[in-house]
Amino acid sequence: MIVAxxxxxxxxADTLLRNTGxxxxxxxxxxxxxxxxxxxxxxxxxxxxxxxxAPVIFRKARTQxxxxxxxxxxxxxxxxxVELTVGSLAxxxxxxxxxxxxxxxxxxxxxxxxxxAPEQAFGKAYLYRLILRAPLAQAV
Amino acid sequence: xxxxxxxxxxxxxQRLAALNPQRVIVLRGQLRPGVLVGxxxxxxxxTPVNCFRLTxxxxxxDRTSAMPLAAMQCEIRYATDGSRPMAAMDxxxxxxxxxxxxxxxxxxxxxxxxxxxxxxxxxxxAPTPMATSIFWSQxxxxxxxxxxxxxxRTATVDMFAFQEAGEA
Numbered sequence: 001m002i003v004a005x006x007x008x009x010x011x012x013a014d015t016l017l018r019n020t021g022x023x024x025x026x027x028x029x030x031x032x033x034x035x036x037x038x039x040x041x042x043x044x045x046x047x048x049x050x051x052x053x054a055p056v057i058f059r060k061a062r063t064q065x066x067x068x069x070x071x072x073x074x075x076x077x078x079x080x081x082v083e084l085t086v087g088s089l090a091x092x093x094x095x096x097x098x099x100x101x102x103x104x105x106x107x108x109x110x111x112x113x114x115x116x117a118p119e120q121a122f123g124k125a126y127l128y129r130l131i132l133r134a135p136l137a138q139a140v
Numbered sequence: 141x142x143x144x145x146x147x148x149x150x151x152x153x154q155r156l157a158a159l160n161p162q163r164v165i166v167l168r169g170q171l172r173p174g175v176l177v178g179x180x181x182x183x184x185x186x187t188p189v190n191c192f193r194l195t196x197x198x199x200x201x202d203r204t205s206a207m208p209l210a211a212m213q214c215e216i217r218y219a220t221d222g223s224r225p226m227a228a229m230d231x232x233x234x235x236x237x238x239x240x241x242x243x244x245x246x247x248x249x250x251x252x253x254x255x256x257x258x259x260x261x262x263x264x265x266a267p268t269p270m271a272t273s274i275f276w277s278q279x280x281x282x283x284x285x286x287x288x289x290x291x292x293r294t295a296t297v298d299m300f301a302f303q304e305a306g307e308a
Contacts, residue, residue, distance in 0.1 A: 030182065032169035038261040040153075041146050042180030046168060099186040100168075112183065 009121035014055060014078045017127075022055025025075065026105040027097075029089065048102060051089070053081050058106060061131060073111065075104060075130040079118070082128050094118065094128060109135055141210050144274045144301030145196055146258040148214065149177050150267065151274075155245035156192065163241070165191045189290070190234070192242065193217045197296075201303070207272075208303040216242060216279070219292035228289045235291045239281065242295055246279050255301060274301040 031047035038044040061072040082094050091097040098116035105111075111132035118125035153175045156163065163174035165188055167181065174191035187193075198213040218238045222228030252275035256267035279295040286292075 030168040033167060034170075036261065036264070037150070037258065037267070040172070040176070040180060041149070041258055041261065042177070043258065043262045046182070099184075102182050102184070 007121070007124050007126060009124070009126035010079050013119075013126045014080055017055040017057055017076060017078055020057060022057060024052050024054035025056050025058065026050035027053050027085065028102040028105050028110065030100065030102055050105060051085055053077055053085070053104075055081075072114070073132045073134060075111075075132055077128040077130060079125045079127055082125075094125070098128075098130065104130070104132060111135070141199065141212065141301070141303070143255055143257050143259075143270065143307060144210065144212065144299065145177075145214075146267070147253060147256045147274050147301075148276065148299050149175070149194060150256065150258075151253045152192070152194070152216075152245060155248060156241055159241050159244055160237075163191065187219065189219045189221050190238075191218065192238070210301050210303055212299050212301075214297045214299055216295045216297065217292065218242070218295075219290055221290050231289060231291050235284065235293065239293065242279060243281075246276065246297060251275055255304075270307075271304055272302040274299060276300065 028048050028050050031049055033039050033046060034044065036044055039046060055078050057076040059074055059076075061074040082097070085091075086094055086097050089097065091100070095116065098113050101113055103110045103112045111134055114131045114133050116128055116130045119127040119129060153173050156175055157173040161173075164171050165174045165176065166172075167176065167188075175194065176188070176191065177194045177196075179196070193216070195215045195217065196212055197215050198211075200211045202209040202211070218235075220231050220234040220238065222231030222234060252273045254273050255270040257270050258267045261267055277298040279297045282294045282296070284291055284293050
């Protein structure tokens with residue numbers, strides 16, 4: 001596999017992520033669907049597979065809470081691992097990868113991806129900022 | 141009720157695919173005709189465009205006759221951002237094309253189809269016809285909503301089906 005050389009901004013971001021509590025989370029991707037009517041009708045259970053993402057930082061996106069709504073959380077993901085995942089899973093772009101993903105598994109809980117935006121330096125992404133929504137069962 | 145919902149989806153998918161075979165979507169790596177039922181797909185913040193998304197809303201059951209009659213409302217949402225080569229300036233035309241396809245698919249005679257039992261499709265069997273049919277009203281098109289370059293419309297259709305003995 002050919003991996004594009006990592007930019008200095010991406011290397012700096014990776015170092016910062018690793019040294020400020022960087023951890024591993026799992027990106028839950030759907031496996032290719034079967035060409036069965038039952039999958040379209042919600043009868044057959046589709047398959048999923050988890051892809052590790054590291055280093056990442058997981059934190060609350062804001063401190064104030066809204067009653068009945070889960071607190072939005074933010075995930076900062078290294079662009080190095082995102083580009084590697086896009087390449088190895090043969091996706092067109094990170095945007096398509098995150099749009100297709102079922103969510104992010106963190107400590108056994110599945111968080112939905114609401115938005116995914118790159119942070120760029122000199123036109124090249126060095127970090128991806130994902131806004132996640134906690135499972136509704138966790139809303140207080 | 142589930143059999144009626146499944147039958148309506150399969151009928152609409154078949155008719156829309158016949159009208160415009162080029163309207164397709166890729167869902168979980170599978171190329172499919174451009175129609176889906178929201179409750180049967182993975183929950184996601186991503187809204188697919190250039191396809192028809194079905195949502196079942198209201199339900200009422202009339203039990204005055206020997207065979208209960210279920211009336212369900214189906215919301216059919218569809219949106220387009222226009223095409224990139226046309227710099228999204230064709231979005232009005234693309235939405236009009238979707239309006240026409242949906243109206244034609246639902247108005248095509250007959251406005252009924254035999255109800256199918258799809259419960260065995262999980263094991264690879266084809267849906268089996270049941271004793272009664274489902275039938276539906278003409279669609280009611282809501283005003284268009286525009287968000288940025290995205291044009292979106294919701295059409296509602298009332299669908300009716302008799303509840304057969306032992307049917308869920």
